[in-house]
Amino acid sequence: MTDAFDPRTAAIVIVTFNRAQLLARALESVGRMDPKPGRVVVVDNASSDDTASVVERFQSELDTELVSRRLDENTGGAGGFSEGMKTAYALGSEWIWLMDDDVEVLPDGLARMGVWAPRFRHVQGRRYDYDGSEFYWQYRVSTALGIPIPFAPAGFDESGYREMNSGCFEGMFIHRSLVKRIGLPDPRFFIYWDDTIYGYLASRYEPCVIVDEFVLQRTRSIKQWDMGTRHLNASSDMYRYYIMRNRGIMSHYYRAHGDYRPLAFALGTAATFAKELIRLGFVERKITRRGWSNLWTGMRDGLALSRDRSFEIMAPLED
Incomplete structure (x- = not known):
């Protein structure tokens, strides 16, 4: 790809379920972005809290179009991202940026991703953990074993990127031309391995990369070893x-x-x-x-x- 990146052609897709406060923080971070995406798509997986009122509030507060899709039942992350990508694609978005509701977008996050848009059709940015530490994502998968390779290098060379054959829906930045060739994420996964397989499919068509750009910050603490x-x-x-x-x-x-x-x-x-x-x-x-x-x-x-x-x-x- 050689065309210059236009942030107005991008859509952020956020999937949420019963975490209205976290969703509000995510949408607040969108309001602080510079540049901003052309639209935001929120997929509500049949939440029973006040998620609907949060979405309604931000539809009037954000100076970016906010499209809401409320599902009749909880379809898990896989179903939510499938519906979100379908919606963004149908609305004509050129770039689709997927994420959960428990992250904030860094103010210059879209600009950082846009730097790589002329070169690649599938880009994964980096994320800070809840405590501010650098999160390591296992970006290489052994296709034969069907599991991530835990010793894939964490550092980057002067190129600023590493090729990957996997994907992560917490930050996947993908072009519509590649979505068209792959199809939508498979909702039958419900949760887990759905993004791994989607990234695998993308890497069969185009070089896919994780880049040394921090664009997200987790807003929820998770117990870990x-x-x-x-x-x-x-x-x-x-x-x-x-x-x-x-x-x-x-x-x-x-x-x-x-x-x-x-x-x-x-x-x-x-x-x-x-x-x-x-x-x-x-x-x-x-x-x-x-x-x-x-x-x-x-x-x-x-x-x-x-x-x-x-x-x-x-x-x-x-x-």
């Missing part, structure tokens, strides 16, 4: 189920693109199971019967999904 550069965050029993179950969906995407290696992928599934046990023991300091059970149930359901011959991956978008 500090391992130096890397951290292991606390999770939940629901997450543990989907972490295992969704590997069945992942296998279909890898299979469709000729990258599925059954034995290696099974090893990656075992490694994922072990990692979740470590998370239970060292981060949350509890190994409950429910947590253990959700891992087993998720793995069982994932195996059944992987064997479902009627499963079809998401299709590219039409004009």
